[in-house]
Amino acid sequence: MRTCAVVGVNWGDEGKGRMVDLLTEDYDVVVRYQGGGNAGHTVVNEKGKFALHLLPSGVFRDGVINVLGNGVALDPENLWKEMEELRSKGVEITPENLKISDRASLLFPWHRKMDELEENRLGDQQYGSTKQGIAPFYSDKYQKKTILAGELLYPERLKEHLRGITEWKNLTLQGVYGAEPYGLEQIEEWVDLYGGAIRPFLCDTGEFLKDEWEKGKRILFEAQLGALRDLDYGIYPFTTSSNTTASYAPIGSGCPSLPVEKVVGVVKAYSTCVGEGPFVTEMSGKEADDLREYGAEYGAKTGRARRVGPLDLVATRYGAEVQNTTEIALTKLDILSYMDRIPVCTAYLVDGEKTEKFPFPDSLDSAKPCYEYLDGWKCDISGVRRWEDLPAQAQDYVRFIEDKVKCPVTYISVGPERDSIIRRGESDV
Numbered sequence: 001m002r003t004c005a006v007v008g009v010n011w012g013d014e015g016k017g018r019m020v021d022l023l024t025e026d027y028d029v030v031v032r033y034q035g036g037g038n039a040g041h042t043v044v045n046e047k048g049k050f051a052l053h054l055l056p057s058g059v060f061r062d063g064v065i066n067v068l069g070n071g072v073a074l075d076p077e078n079l080w081k082e083m084e085e086l087r088s089k090g091v092e093i094t095p096e097n098l099k100i101s102d103r104a105s106l107l108f109p110w111h112r113k114m115d116e117l118e119e120n121r122l123g124d125q126q127y128g129s130t131k132q133g134i135a136p137f138y139s140d141k142y143q144k145k146t147i148l149a150g151e152l153l154y155p156e157r158l159k160e161h162l163r164g165i166t167e168w169k170n171l172t173l174q175g176v177y178g179a180e181p182y183g184l185e186q187i188e189e190w191v192d193l194y195g196g197a198i199r200p201f202l203c204d205t206g207e208f209l210k211d212e213w214e215k216g217k218r219i220l221f222e223a224q225l226g227a228l229r230d231l232d233y234g235i236y237p238f239t240t241s242s243n244t245t246a247s248y249a250p251i252g253s254g255c256p257s258l259p260v261e262k263v264v265g266v267v268k269a270y271s272t273c274v275g276e277g278p279f280v281t282e283m284s285g286k287e288a289d290d291l292r293e294y295g296a297e298y299g300a301k302t303g304r305a306r307r308v309g310p311l312d313l314v315a316t317r318y319g320a321e322v323q324n325t326t327e328i329a330l331t332k333l334d335i336l337s338y339m340d341r342i343p344v345c346t347a348y349l350v351d352g353e354k355t356e357k358f359p360f361p362d363s364l365d366s367a368k369p370c371y372e373y374l375d376g377w378k379c380d381i382s383g384v385r386r387w388e389d390l391p392a393q394a395q396d397y398v399r400f401i402e403d404k405v406k407c408p409v410t411y412i413s414v415g416p417e418r419d420s421i422i423r424r425g426e427s428d429v
């Protein structure tokens with residue numbers, strides 16, 4: 001298989017960065033196709049520990065070419081800072097190994113500002129935004145009120161376009177929120193500085209990807225967040241503002257005709273959810289504290305404590321369907337080693353009715369989890385590298401998931417390091 005998407009099956013933070021970092025070994029090109037710098041992939045490799053926000057995880061591999069597609073929220077300021085930070089730790093990023101789509105829209109400082117103003121306005125009703133400007137950015141993109149990165153190459157027309165957009169944006173900032181307007185000069189300076197910094201990386205990523213595909217190269221698509229945060233299929237309105245699904249990968253990359261041949265859906269061995277919104281298996285008290293501590297469940301971008309709970313197989317089956325997963329990578333199995341009995345949610349009670357179907361978002365608030373309990377293995381499995389060396393109880397846990405989700409588990413991750421992985425069955429890369 002020459003194309004593969006690595007996607008989240010749940011609420012995000014499933015360990016996609018870790019899987020992409022591993023799988024890039026088998027691919028020539030790694031593409032980020034949606035979302036922005038609002039989430040963080042954590043990658044641990046021989047170069048150190050890194051929190052990636054917008055850069056594709058292939059930046060750590062020599063010879064891999066990384067692409068930021070037209071579907072991403074391209075914040076040139078934060079992207080540049082991220083690039084500089086990685087460079088300071090010895091990671092090389094050049095126009096040779098990073099290509100940025102000329103059709104990606106630019107995320108401006110006012111998008112971050114609007115995000116903050118709106119969350120403040122909502123008070124205790126807020127969505128739990130990371131305030132990186134993602135929702136205002138995508139709204140503006142759909143309103144056709146953004147600047148395409150490629151416009152940086154046409155300075156005269158850009159000047160006119162910027163003037164119009166700044167004027168329009170200030171109307172909302174001042175009129176709706178009573179906030180300070182942005183001066184045109186201030187925005188022009190910002191564009192000169194950060195737009196100028198990313199300009200050498202711009203290209204037609206569609207043409208690039210098509211050429212690579214025709215040359216027989218292998219392409220990996222890397223998603224942000226998970227199926228339940230997808231704008232169309234997730235727990236709306238507690239979703240993100242883009243499509244996190246594998247089927248969006250070719251569109252958000254620049255080459256809609258590329259097939260997605262293999263979809264690795266990343267599932268964490270238990271559930272976590274950062275931010276607001278319904279989360280049926282949420283635990284509280286000491287049980288939750290223990291799982292959060294063992295799993296180090298704090299946001300990579302914000303440091304926020306994540307909500308935690310047992311694995312929710314109702315949501316996971318739905319997420320796997322939405323993603324059309326051809327195989328599952330199960331991460332953080334090692335974290336469950338402390339548990340005597342492991343609860344797993346296999347159905348919901350919705351209005352007194354037991355169901356295995358993931359319901360319409362409004363019903364999730366009242367849904368109650370139905371648990372089955374599996375035996376724990378109560379030993380350290382972080383050094384295990386072969387399926388047959390896993391304790392029988394851990395094997396049963398994996399098989400139980402496969403059976404309920406109806407998808408093979410081909411990778412089992414037992415630690416954050418690149419080689420802490422058990423490969424199972426034939427993974428046809």
Ligand code: GDP
Nearest residue numbers: 013014015016017040041042332413414415416
């Ligand atoms: P992503 O956004 O989906 O990449 O997920 P995050 O980076 O937010 O969360 C994954 C976290 O778990 C990171 O800190 C990883 O280093 C860590 N991690 C990933 N896989 C494993 C694993 O199998 N075991 C352990 N102990 N940690 C893991």
